[in-house]
Amino acid sequence: MDTHLIKTVNKLQDAFSTVGLQNPISDLPQIVVIGSQSSGKSSVLENIVGRDFLPRGTGIVTRRPLVLQLINRPATPKTNGTIKNENQDDIANDLTGGDNIDEWGEFLHLPGQKFYKFGEIREEIIRDTEAKTGKNLGLSPQPINLRIFSPNVLTLTMVDLPGMTKVPVGDQPKDIEKQIREMLLQYITKPNAIILSVTAATQDLANSDGLKLARQVDPEGSRTIGVLTKVDLMDQGTDVIDILAGRVVPLRLGYVPVVNRGQRDIESNKTITKALTAEKDFFERHSAYHSKAQYCGTPFLARKLNMILMHHIRNTLPEIKAKIQNALVKYQQELTQLGDPLGDSPANQANLVLNIITEFCNEFRTIIDGNSNDLSSFELSGGARISFVFHELYANGVKSVDPLEQIKDVSIRMMLYNSSGSSPALFVATTAFEVMVKQQIKRLEEPSIKCINMVYDELVRILGQLLSKQFFKRFPTLKDKFYHIVLAFFKKALNPTNKLVSDLVSMEASYINTGHPDFLNGHQAIAIVNEQLKNKNQPPAATTTPAITNGKQKPRSSPQQPDLQTSQPHTPTEDENGFFGSFFSSAKKTNTSSGMMDAPPQSLKAGGTLTDREFMEIEVIKMLIVSYYNIVKRTVIDMVPKAIMLNLVSHAKEKLQRELLTELYKSDVLDDLLEESEFSQQRRKECKKMVEALQKADEIVGSV
Numbered sequence: 001m002d003t004h005l006i007k008t009v010n011k012l013q014d015a016f017s018t019v020g021l022q023n024p025i026s027d028l029p030q031i032v033v034i035g036s037q038s039s040g041k042s043s044v045l046e047n048i049v050g051r052d053f054l055p056r057g058t059g060i061v062t063r064r065p066l067v068l069q070l071i072n073r074p075a076t077p078k079t080n081g082t083i084k085n086e087n088q089d090d091i092a093n094d095l096t097g098g099d100n101i102d103e104w105g106e107f108l109h110l111p112g113q114k115f116y117k118f119g120e121i122r123e124e125i126i127r128d129t130e131a132k133t134g135k136n137l138g139l140s141p142q143p144i145n146l147r148i149f150s151p152n153v154l155t156l157t158m159v160d161l162p163g164m165t166k167v168p169v170g171d172q173p174k175d176i177e178k179q180i181r182e183m184l185l186q187y188i189t190k191p192n193a194i195i196l197s198v199t200a201a202t203q204d205l206a207n208s209d210g211l212k213l214a215r216q217v218d219p220e221g222s223r224t225i226g227v228l229t230k231v232d233l234m235d236q237g238t239d240v241i242d243i244l245a246g247r248v249v250p251l252r253l254g255y256v257p258v259v260n261r262g263q264r265d266i267e268s269n270k271t272i273t274k275a276l277t278a279e280k281d282f283f284e285r286h287s288a289y290h291s292k293a294q295y296c297g298t299p300f301l302a303r304k305l306n307m308i309l310m311h312h313i314r315n316t317l318p319e320i321k322a323k324i325q326n327a328l329v330k331y332q333q334e335l336t337q338l339g340d341p342l343g344d345s346p347a348n349q350a351n352l353v354l355n356i357i358t359e360f361c362n363e364f365r366t367i368i369d370g371n372s373n374d375l376s377s378f379e380l381s382g383g384a385r386i387s388f389v390f391h392e393l394y395a396n397g398v399k400s401v402d403p404l405e406q407i408k409d410v411s412i413r414m415m416l417y418n419s420s421g422s423s424p425a426l427f428v429a430t431t432a433f434e435v436m437v438k439q440q441i442k443r444l445e446e447p448s449i450k451c452i453n454m455v456y457d458e459l460v461r462i463l464g465q466l467l468s469k470q471f472f473k474r475f476p477t478l479k480d481k482f483y484h485i486v487l488a489f490f491k492k493a494l495n496p497t498n499k500l501v502s503d504l505v506s507m508e509a510s511y512i513n514t515g516h517p518d519f520l521n522g523h524q525a526i527a528i529v530n531e532q533l534k535n536k537n538q539p540p541a542a543t544t545t546p547a548i549t550n551g552k553q554k555p556r557s558s559p560q561q562p563d564l565q566t567s568q569p570h571t572p573t574e575d576e577n578g579f580f581g582s583f584f585s586s587a588k589k590t591n592t593s594s595g596m597m598d599a600p601p602q603s604l605k606a607g608g609t610l611t612d613r614e615f616m617e618i619e620v621i622k623m624l625i626v627s628y629y630n631i632v633k634r635t636v637i638d639m640v641p642k643a644i645m646l647n648l649v650s651h652a653k654e655k656l657q658r659e660l661l662t663e664l665y666k667s668d669v670l671d672d673l674l675e676e677s678e679f680s681q682q683r684r685k686e687c688k689k690m691v692e693a694l695q696k697a698d699e700i701v702g703s704v
């Protein structure tokens with residue numbers, strides 16, 4: 001093989017292996033040898049490879065495909081430090097099978113076994129062929145896979161195939177011709193196969209089986225080279241000049257006449273080197289060829305192949321160049337992101353910390369305000385999540401609190417008794433209403449505090465997002481510090497926020513503004529309830545009369561109170577007219593029966609059937625509670641988010657930067673803060689190495 005081609009490919013392969021990229025030219029065309037039996041295919045292949053390792057001879061010799069992978073590997077440096085010359089052992093290794101530690105063969109079916117003697121490779125091919133096909137000329141499509149490692153070969157694949165034959169002999173099946181054709185087609189149909197169609201010059205070219213088959217898969221002849229063997233065996237006075245001139249069966253890539261070793265040469269162990277010299281002499285001395293001797297013989301065939309391979313490589317170069325360029329851009333970008341290694345200059349360090357703090361805070365504000373560059377279209381982020389907490393979670397949480405859920409009619413009744421003190425009340429007790437509504441307002445503190453915690457969680461989430469930035473990967477200590485400082489800052493802001501929010505709720509509870517324009521006044525409430533009472537006392541219409549709860553209407557009957565719908569309408573007695581009517585009436589009954597006045601029991605409870613007045617009082621109170629509660633709900637839904645924004649979110653937006661600067665922008669901590677992570681240091685080295693290697697690779701590709 002052309003050493004220039006080998007060197008070029010090696011350079012490209014080196015360029016790629018140093019940068020760890022998949023080598024795009026590893027896929028060089030396969031060279032496939034086809035032709036009639038004994039036309040000299042194996043001989044041609046051997047001459048091209050320059051090694052004597054294939055079984056050759058008369059009759060059918062190649063009976064299984066031989067897939068020969070040539071693998072280029074660098075020569076082992078000599079102990080004296082000089083690199084071995086590529087060709088220095090060329091002759092020594094010939095036929096004799098002399099050992100060369102840099103060249104060996106390996107069979108797929110004998111993994112791990114290295115064959116340094118090429119004669120032994122041939123023996124193994126014969127042994128394994130017979131093992132699979134028997135000794136009696138049988139054929140098999142099962143390939144023998146052989147890899148040859150050498151500094152002197154191109155990494156490419158060559159395939160030696162059984163010769164085409166028509167008449168079965170020995171153990172061969174009747175359709176041997178068809179079977180072989182199919183076997184060959186499998187290999188030559190691949191578009192990257194270069195077909196070496198071998199025909200003995202002693203044979204009629206028009207009947208060449210190899211050419212006919214090649215034309216089937218390559219009608220243009222763009223990848224078929226005609227090889228004419230046994231030119232030395234032609235009758236005196238005949239030659240292949242007409243064929244070479246394209247006057248017989250023209251081929252775009254032309255024909256190359258060669259002279260391989262004859263059977264006698266093989267038997268006398270003539271070396272390839274000697275055979276090549278003899279071939280050269282033959283063409284130079286032959287009267288028909290001597291003027292065109294440079295276009296004849298194995299070296300010219302090898303050059304032709306090299307040219308085709310070079311052409312292929314040139315075609316692949318733009319792709320290689322693009323791959324190198326892309327990788328270069330990628331690594332250069334990463335290198336820029338990693339930044340330069342920091343010098344010890346305190347001014348540099350301080351500047352960097354300042355920049356990181358500024359960038360962090362800007363980004364933090366941007367995320368909260370929703371102006372971030374990487375806005376997601378899949379999920380809510382940053383400020384939008386906080387807004388969701390306020391307007392969905394918190395607002396709905398507050399709206400769902402039912403003030404009457406915890407207020408039973410009996411407790412209202414009890415409260416009414418108690419709030420009127422020792423004198424019977426004249427009308428709806430304001431005190432009872434206020435006491436009850438205040439208790440209910442206090443219940444709004446819990447969802448409000450929960451809302452603060454949810455917003456806090458969102459801030460921590462944003463913090464996590466920001467800490468995943470590249471520069472924090474580079475400085476783990478700085479990242480850690482940021483985390484703790486910012487978290488502590490948020491936590492500190494929680495206290496005034498909690499205080500402000502609970503104060504807001506307390507404010508609501510501290511003064512019940514019955515003069516609020518939206519508040520349902522007592523008269524309206526009484527009118528509504530009176531209407532209900534009227535309906536109640538007119539059965540059966542009363543059965544549909546609802547009581548008002550939390551602004552909604554629901555059936556009034558409940559287990560805690562007598563079912564007013566079923567109790568008979570009654571005229572209130574004198575006793576029952578007071579708030580304590582029921583109680584006194586029952587107490588009186590007790591006293592009358594015992595005939596004496598006992599001390600009141602330890603625990604006194606209001607009981608007995610509700611009077612209409614009590615019913616009215618209870619319903620009015622409930623209605624007022626619901627009305628007032630709705631006003632308070634609206635206020636907290638409006639105010640609590642404002643309080644959280646003021647003391648937590650906006651506070652962070654405004655004051656976080658100062659906090660970070662106070663804590664981090666100090667000369668005595670800079671050294672520790674900016675200690676780079678192992679990862680960054682390592683990665684920078686890797687990237688630098690890659691950039692250098694890629695630049696070199698780019699140069700190499702440019703020079704090919």
Ligand SMILES: Nc1nc2c(ncn2[C@@H]2O[C@H](COP(=O)(O)OP(=O)(O)OP(=O)(O)O)[C@@H](O)[C@H]2O)c(=O)[nH]1
Pocket residue numbers: 035036037038039040041042043044055056057058059060061062063161162163164229230231232233258259260261262263264266
């Ligand atoms: N004199 C002479 N003999 C040749 C030439 N080429 C091949 N031979 C002889 O022809 C015979 C067949 O050569 P091989 O290389 O085994 O041919 P093949 O095409 O591989 O044979 P099969 O694999 O059996 O089809 C051998 O005895 C070779 O020595 C040549 O150019 N000149």
